[in-house]
Amino acid sequence: MLSVKKNTYATFKVINGDIQLKLGVFGILFLLLVGILSPILAPLDPYHYGQDILNGLGVNGHLLGTNHLGQDVFSMIIYGVRTSLMVAVISALISAVLGILIGGIAGYFGGKLDLIVSECINAFMMVPTFFLILLVIALFDNSITNVMIVIGLTTWPSNAKLIRAQALSLRERTFVKSAITMGESKTQILFKYIIPNGIFPVLANTTIGMSNAILTEAGLSFLGLGDPNVISWGQMIFMGKQYITSAWWIATFAGVAIVLTVTVFYLLGDGLNHVLNPKHSNGKGGE
């Protein structure tokens, strides 16, 4: 019990010690809260097409105005948190799992397999991802599920590269060698020792991946390839673009929401990098 308390305190101290991590953690908690409580926080149903069309700020009780279909912009932004968080988490999860498996196997088993896989990773890293995602979404189906899967399937190489480097050094360590002597199977070693010990750089990279996923979804929506059945900030900008001179608020506030959310994920990623990787500590206090 005491050790749990001590651990919690230690974690808290680490979080408190790094300004980026602190801002990031608070930001994520705030976003999660908004996402969970959106039905309470939003003053109106964002899917409701009202009669107040293109109302300005504060007109008829619409805090941030309405769009050309009479939807309340403030409520749309509140509900947009859900879409963004969903895209971020699910696509980053797919990318992390794929990356960890492919990179872990390549790094741990080594040899010819590693050579082939790592050359493939390098080649994949040079492929322009946004364009590939765009092409697949345009050709197939632009549902939000598809968008998340495709983002996940195209962004794993950077994760794979990180975990591969970890696996390469971990497999030479004594505790892994003793596990081999103890007769544990290769699969067991991979999942019990290599992956849990090498996962930290992937964690930090995954939060950066989450912010990129949000930006990618916004970019796709802006090109008109978003899912028309969900409310997303990218689509609000896409729709607001036509009214940019007459109703600037539609696109502007959706963009502010994107900037804030992505910044939170970047801060979290940088903070995690500082804490988990002493080399990154900018020479301050990490000596």
Place this chain on the structure above:
Amino acid sequence: MKKYVTRRVFMGLLTIFVVFTINFIIIRLAPGDPISTIMGKDNDDPILRTALEEKYGFDKPMITQYAIYLKNALTGDLGISIIYNKEVMAMITERIVPTLLLVLTAAILAVIIGTLMGMYAAKNEGSKIDVIFSGAAYIFNSMPAFWLGLILIIIFSSVLGLLPSYGMINTRDAHTGFDYILDVIVHMVLPVCTLVLVEIPIYFRIAKSSILQVTNEDFIVTLRATGMSERKIFNKYILRNAILPTITIFGISLAYLITGVALIETVFAWPGTGSLMLTAINQRDYPTLMGIYLIMSISVAVVMVLVDIVYATFDPRIRF
């Protein structure tokens, strides 16, 4: 050096090969048969269908089809646009110059401004300006470029009325000679500013962190101990070592710009490959879309390989 270059070129070729393969697989997996994909949804001319089937060899086994696809693409035959009925290759070459003009101007400006800002922030670490720069870097790094473009349009075109918000030239009065160049520059200001603003943070952060890293290394301490002037240490030793990561980042972000500029071109109605792509998406013009993807991927691969070679000439440690 020769061995290194060969390896990098091989890597680039492998990437292009991967892209070809992905492209081939995507056409096969797309809803409907590939011929319909190539022909378009509304076009069902039996003569064209047989001609295409023969051309791409759909009666032959998969491997042969793949070989035919590769051979066609390698000879510059990317198919014919189903909307404009023009060769895709010709359409892309027509549009690539405005895109490159935008991309290269922005990339060069961003690398210069960003690196200078990073150098200043690293020299005055912890100062007010450093804090402001670093904070702004976070914000601009998180900004969707297309949104920033719209905001710049609101401010500079809509409210202040200073700059044109769309196109590359003023179509109302056709300029010639020097006036034409001036007209293009005026139209370039906003799109280039947008790209530069979102690219600066990348160079700022890499320059700042690598200068700080090199400054903490032992050989710099030794040089300080010898009593060499700070200015000489910075210019001759720190900068030369710290600038290397910028070269790599330049390659990566140039590659990102080549594809990412499409969104900006859409915002500013810039007549480049990006807006060609947008019409291709909206009209489901698959051959054009595929063609742009191939050309983009090849340019990215070429840029990456070139950057690696440049890097190796600057940093002899890499070559061995």
